[in-house]
Amino acid sequence: MIAYRLHYFPESGNSYKLALMLRLCGQPFEGIWTDFGGGVTRTPEWRRAVNEMGEIPVLEEDGVKTTQTALILRRLAARYGQYGGSDPEEVLRWLIWDNQKLSGQMATYRFLRTYTKDADPAVLTFLRWRVDDCLRIAEARLADRAFVMGDEPTIADISMCAYLSFPEDETGYRLADSHPAVQAWLGRIAALPGWKSPYDLLPGERLPRYDR
């Protein structure tokens, strides 16, 4: 059995992707809470010792550090024969879109909106417009499918659901009203055996909030 150690901070949707995948595959992991708010990932020491890219999450597999959730999700899916889907290239297409667009922009919007003291309103407006478009795309994709790839959940769902799984007072979106197909899909993901919410899987000291 591989010993997993996940370097994370609780608000990190990217960390949640890996925590949820491990959990759904029945794999225990040790969480390494990381002082992201204190700036540790920006220090040369951390970058030298943990991740030269300065990013959370980092997953250690028997002591070997690996990064980039899309890559890791694909590896875990192959290793455990779960959530890989029947068309790996199409799954990868959605993983790339999620990294660059849905997660990438939602993460930045939520961080500015909820965890940044003096966020520029013009930047917030721009990012919200970008997230709105991503959600429109997700809503259309899920209007007539149970999951992103069809009837079965895959790592594309695990990746795309992450930042939408946080409370609405953090994301600023009441999806049940604005994007009902996305909300219904999140409900189907939450019904998967073993599912847990982000803060149940990723406990620990939280970032200070600046609610608007």
Ligand SMILES: N[C@@H](CCC(=O)N[C@@H](CS)C(=O)NCC(=O)O)C(=O)O
């Ligand atoms: N593509 C990366 C994204 C990781 C990422 O952006 N992590 C955030 C925290 S959730 C981070 O460390 N950001 C630091 C920064 O952008 O400087 C992945 O999927 O692992």
